[in-house]
Amino acid sequence: MYQKISFIVLLFLYLPLNAQNEAFNRQLDSIYYYRDLAKKALEAGERIHFAKYAIELSEATQQDTTILKSKRLLATLYIRERDFSSTFQINHENLKLAKKLKDSLAIGKISNVLGWYHEEKLQVDSSYYYYYSSYKVFKALNEEEREAESLYSMANIQFNQRDYIGCEENAIASIKLYQNLPKTERTLDYLWALYNLIGIASDELGLYDKAIEYHYTALTYSDQIKDNFIYTLYSNSNIALIYKELKQYDKALDIYKHLFKNSEILLEEPKNYSLILGDYAFIKHVSKHYKKDEIAKMFAEAYRISDSINDPYSIMSVSLNASRFYKDLEKKDSALFYANRAYNLSKETNTNDVILQSLMLKSNIEDAANAKTYLTEYVNLSDSLQNKERAIRNKFARIEFETDQIVERSKQIAKERLWLLILSIGLIFTLLLLYIIVNQRTKNKELKFNQQQQETNEEIYNLMLSQQDKIDEARVAEKKRISQEMHDGILGRLFGIRLSLDSLNMSSKPEAIETREKYLNDLKEIEEDIRKVSHELNTDFVSGSNYISIIKALVEKQTKAYKLKYDLKNDDNIDWDDISNKTKIHYYRIIQESLQNIYKHAHAAEVQISFNQKKNVICLSISDNGTGFDVHKARKGIGLKNIYSRVKEINGELDIKSTHDSGTELIIKAPI
Secondary structure (H helix, E strand, O other): OHHHHHHHHHHHHHHHHHHHHHHHHHHHHHHHHHHHHHHHOOOHHHHHHHHHHHHHHHHHHOOHHHHHHHHHHHHHHHHHOOOHHHHHHHHHHHHHHHHHHOOHHHHHHHHHHHHHHHHHOOOHHHHHHHHHHHHHHHHHOOOHHHHHHHHHHHHHHHHHOOOHHHHHHHHHHHHHHHHOOOOOHHHHHHHHHHHHHHHHHHHHOOOHHHHHHHHHHHHHHHOOOOOOHHHHHHHHHHHHHHHHHOOOHHHHHHHHHHHHHHHHHHOOOHHHHHHHHHHHHHHHHHHOOOOHHHHHHHHHHHHHHHHHOOOHHHHHHHHHHHHHHHHHOOOHHHHHHHHHHHHHHHHHHOOHHHHHHHHHHHHHHOOHHHHHHHHHHHHHHHHHHHHHHHHHHHHHHHHHHHHHHHHHHHHHHHHHHHHHHHHHHHHHHHHHHHHHHHHHHHHHHHHHHHHHHHHHHHHHHHHHHHHHHHHHHHHHHHHHHHHHHHHHHHHHHHHHHHHHHHHHOOOOOHHHHHHHHHHHHHHHHHHHHHHHHHHHHHOOOOOOOOHHHHHHHHHHHHHHHHOOEEEEEEOOOOOHHHOOHHHHHHHHHHHHHHHHHHHHHHOOOEEEEEEEEEOOEEEEEEEEOOOOOOOOOOOOOHHHHHHHHHHHHOOOEEEEEEOOOOOEEEEEEEEO
C-alpha cells in the first residue's frame, strides 16, 4: 500500500515536469523544421521568410544558444543574396550575442564574416581588423584551418594595398598551417593560391628568381588537383610575365605556345583568354621574330573579346600592350587610342598601377607640352602612392597592435573586477563575523532563559491540550447520551399521553372536546420541539455551516497558540455539502491532531495545509518545515495511532514522508 501511494505521488510530481519537457521539445522540433525549410526552399524570399520565423520561435524559448544558431542561418542567407545592409546588421547582433554566451568559435566565425563584408565594401581598415580578430580567436582555439584562412584573407588585403612584405609574412604563416593539414582539394587549392600570391608579391618587389620559384611550387600543388587547367593557366602565365620582365622572351614564348595548344579550353574563360592573348602578342612583338600583321590581329582579337564582355581589367591590360606595340611601330593615333582607353578605365576603377603606366605611355606618345603635363601627374601620383604604401604598412601593424591591446585590456579589467569582488566579499564577511561575535555573548544568557521558559510553557500547554481533548470527548459522549435519553424516554412518555388524550376525545361534550384538542395541540408542539432539540444534539457540529471556515478557525486558533505561520488552500471544485459529516469531522480531528504533533515534536516555523480533489478522491496534505523523523524507525505515539484510526474510518490511505532536517508531509486520500 505504501509503495502504491509513493508511486502515485511521484507520478503527480513527474507529469508536470514531463509535460514541460515535451512542450520544449516540440518547440525545438518546430525550430529545426523551419531551419531545414530555410536551407531547402527554392526561392530566396521563402528561405529568408522561414529563417526569420525560426528566429521568432527561438526567441520564444529564451535560449540564447538556439537564438544565435537561427540568426546565423539568416546571416548566411543574406550573404548569398549579397544583401550587405542586412548582413552588417544581423552579424553585429550575432557578435554581441556570441560574446554574451562566451562562444569563442562563433565569435571567430562571425568576425570572419564581418571581415568579408568590409572587404566587399572596400573598407580596408575595418576588414583587416575583423580578419585579425578572427585569426586571434581561431589561434587560441587551435582551429588551424580557420586560422590559416584568416591569415590568407589578411595577406590578400595587404597585397591589394601594396604592403607586399606584410602580405608575404602572413601568407607564409598560412602556408605552414595548411601544410600540417590533410591534403584535401580545399587545402591544395589554398596552398596553390598562397604560393601564387607570394609569387606575384615577390614579382612586385623585383625578386624575380624568388617569384618564379614560388610559382613553380604553386604548380606542384595544382598538379594534385583534378580539373586543374585554370590553376596551371594562371601560374604559367605569371611565370611567362616574369620572364618578360627578365627579357627572357624565348622561355616566355615556350610557355605561351604550350598554353595555346588548349585554346578551346582557354576560350571557355574569355577574360583570361583575352589577357593571356594580349601578353602573348606583346612578347611576340618584343622577341622580334614574328610578323607585325600577325601580332596586330592577335591584339585586335584580344581587345574585341575583352570589350565584348566589358571587363575593365582585361581591357586595360590589352590596351597597355597594344599601345606599346603601336608606339614602337610609330603609329601614334592607334597608340594614343589604346593609351587613353587604359587611362580612362584606370581612373574609373581607381587602378593606380595602370594609371601610372598609361601616363608614362601618353608622355612618350604626345608632343612635348602635353608630355610634361603627363610626367608631372605621373611623378605626383607615384610619390603619393609611395607615401601611402609606407602609411599602409604602419597601419596594418597598428591595427594588430591596437587589437591586441584591446584584448589585453579586457583581460586586465576582468581580473581587476574579480579581485574587487573578492575583496568586497572578504570585507563584508569580516564585518559580519565581528557583528556575530559581539552580539553572540549578549544573547547567550537571554537564549538560555528563553529556552527554559519555553520548555515550561510547553509542559503547561501540553497539559492544557490533553485536558481539552478529554473535555471534548466527554462533551460529545454527553450529547449523544442526552439525545438518546430524550428520544427514548421523554418522547415515548409524551407519545403515551397523546394516545390517552385521543381516547378522551370520544366524549361528545363540546367543552371537553375543545379542551382536549387544545392539550393535544400543545403536546404536538412539545413533541416537535423535543424532536428538534434531539436532532440538533445528535447532529455533528460541522453540518449546516461553511466547512472551510470551520477549518480556518481551527487552524488560526491553534497556529496562533503554537506560534506557527500557516498556509491553507482549498480546491474550489470540492462540494463540501456532498461530503458526509463523519468524513468532515475526521478531517477536522486529523488536522487538529497533526497541529498538536507539529507543535510537540517538529519544532517547525511554518505549516501548509491543502485540500485537493482528483476525480472522486479528496487529498488532504499537511506539511511542515520542522526537524522531521525516520518514518521506518520512529515509534507510533497516540497521536499517530489516532490519525491512522480516523483514516481507516473513512476508508482512506495515509502516506507519511519525512527525513531528518527535511520536514514532514502527511498525505491522506479518501473517496468522496
